Amino acid sequence: MHRPTRSPRAARQNTISTIPEELLERILALCIESPEQVSSPRVPGAVYRTAPLLVCRRFLRIATPLFYHTLALRSPRQAQRLYYTLASNPLLATFTRKLVIQSSDVHDVSEHIVRLCRDVEELDLLLVDGGAGDVSDGDAARVLRFSRALGTLGRIRSVTLRKPASTYLTHERTRLLLEGLADAVKDWRNLELLTFAFRLSSTPSTDLLIGALAKSPRLHTVRAVMPTVLNSCFVTLSTNPTLRNIELITDETPSGVIFGTGNGLFLKEARKHERLWACVRRGTYRLCARGRTRTPRPPPLGSRSSPRKAWARSRRRRAP
Template sequence: MASTTPTLDQFPEELLERILAHSIDHTHIHAHAPRPAWLRSPTGTQSTRLAPLLVSRQLARICTPLLYHTIHLATPAQAHLLLRTLTAAPSLAAHVRCLSLAGLWRDAAEVMRMCGQGVRVLDVTITNNDEDGHGQGEDVTGLWREALGGMTGVRHLTLRKPNNVYLSLPRPRSIINALASAISGSDGWTQLQTANIAFKLSDDTPTSPVLSPTNIFVPFSLSTPPPPPTTTKSTATNGPVTHLTHALACAPALHTFATHLPSVWNVAILGVSANPRLERIVLYSSSSSASSCIASPYAATQAQAQGIIGTGLFLMEARKHARLGELIRAGTPILRTRARTMGSPCPSPERKEEGREGRGVGLGLGLGIEGVQV
C-alpha cells in the first residue's frame, strides 16, 4: 500500500495560521532601522511579506488578517495609499488591531475613522503641521476629534511628540484636547488599560507659575502675572495636559501609566494618580528605550528593569503624597545613590594590617570575649 504524503491544504487552518504568523511577523518590522539603499541584501532574491498571499486562495485568506494586524504609517504617502486601499476594500479595516501614526495627516485621520472600534493599540506622534500634499494647510482638528471619538476599543495608548513641537502651539493643544474628550466622553474609552505619554508632562493649570494662559505662544514667559485662582469647577480654562490627566484619572480600566521623569515638581502626574483603579506608575528617563519603541501591550513597562535615581526634585516632592509614592514604587525601580558610586582605590598593605587589628579589637569589645585572636 503506497503511503500518501500530506499536502499543505490538509493541515488545520489554526496550525497554518500559527506557522504563517512567523513569516508575516508584525513585531519585527520596526525593531531595527530600515536597510540603507547602498547596502544590498545578503541573499540574491529578497523575499517579501506578500509572498504567502500569492500561493493559493486559502493562504491568502489566512494571511490577510495577519498582514493588516499591525499598520505603521511613517509618511503621508503611506497614509494616502492605505486610505485608497481601505476605500476600495472596506472589509480590510476590520483586521487592523495595532495602528501607529508618525504624523497628524488628514489621510491618517480617515484611516483611523475607518478602522474604528477594532483598533486595540494606538500609537500617535503629535506634529505641528500637516506636511502633506493632500489637504495641506487645512484644519483637520474636527476630523481627528471624530476619528478619536470612534475608537472606543483602544486598550493601549502611546502618545509621542518631537522635541521641536511645543504644547503651547494651537495644533498640539487641539489634538490633545480631542484625545482627552474621546477618553472621557459618554461613549469613551472604557477599555483603556495602559497609557504611555512619551514626553515630559508639565503643569498647565491657570495658576501654574510657569505657564501663563494669556501668553500661550511663549510657554516660559513670566512677563504677565497669572490671574487669581477661580472657584468654578469648569475645566474650560485648563490647558490640554490638565484636560488629559483628568480624563486618565477617570478611565475605569486604566491600571498602568507611564511617562518621562519630570525634572521638577508638577501636579500633572499627581492628577493621574487619583484614579482608584491605577496600579502602577512607570517613570523612565529620556534615553530609555520605552520612549522610542512601537506601541505594544507591554510598551509601558519595558523601562522597569532600568530604574531611575531617587534623588531628583520630583521624587523628593512625590514622597509627600502617599498614593503617588505608592504607585511609583509599584512600577518604577528606584536606584540608590550608593549603587552608582565609583569603586574606591585598593588600600595599601599597611592599612590592611591596621584594619585587621581594629576589627579584632572591636569584635572582642562588642561580644565581651577575652583573648580573641585574629
C-alpha cells in the same frame, strides 16, 4: 517474505495542507514583518511583506488578517493608498487591531482610516508639529475632525503618545491635538494603559488630558518618563481610584525602566503624596525591588554558636 508497502494516503501526510491552521498561522506571523520595523529603504531582491500572500489561497486566507493587524501611516501618499484599499474592501479594516500614526501630515486621510478601522485596540500616535507659528483654520479643522474620529474607537485599550525633541507641548497644533485627545478619552471606556514616551509637563492642554485620564473608569497603568521635579500631572493621575501602577520609563523606549540618582528630587517630593507613591512603587520595578530587598540583621555576637553546639542543643530538646 512479504514487505509492507506504504499506502498512498500515508505518503500524502507530509504536505503543507495537513498542517493545522493554528500552527500555520503562528509560522506566518513570524514571516510577516511588522510595519513598525520597516524603517530602511528596500534593497533590490529583498523579500516583501506581501510575499506569503502570493504562495497559495490557503496562505492568502490565513495571512491576510495578520498583514492588516498593524497599520502604520507614514506619509500622505502611503496613507491615501491605504485608504483606497480599505474603502474598496471594508472587510480588511475589520482585521486591524493596532494603528500607528507617524506623521502629522496624514491627519486629513487618517480621519477616514480611523472611521473604517472600528476594532482598533491599540493606538500609537506621534505628536509632530510644524513649529511655533499659528495654525491655519484648515489645519485646525483637520485636527479637530481627526480627534473626533479617535473618539469613535470604543475598543481602545492601550494608547502610546510620542513626540520628537523639536516639538513642544505648547505649540498650537500639538495643543489642539492634546485637547482633542482629552475629549476622546471620555469615550474610551475600555482604556487600560497609557504611555507618555516623553517628559510630561503641566500645560493647559496636558492638564485637560490628565483630568480626563483621572476619571477613566478602567485605567490601571500609566507609563511616563521620570521628570526632574514633581508636577501636578502625576498628582492628578494618582487620584484615579482604578489606577494601580505608575511606571517610570526612559526617553528612548517605553520598555526601559529607569531609577537614577539624578531624579532624587522627584522621588523626594513623590513620597509626600501617599497615593502617588504607592502607584510609583507598584509600577516601577526597581523601586519595588529596592523596597522589598532587605539584608537580614545579624544576630548578637553572644548568640552565635558553632554547628556542633547547635546539634547538641537539638539533641537535648528531643531527649525525653
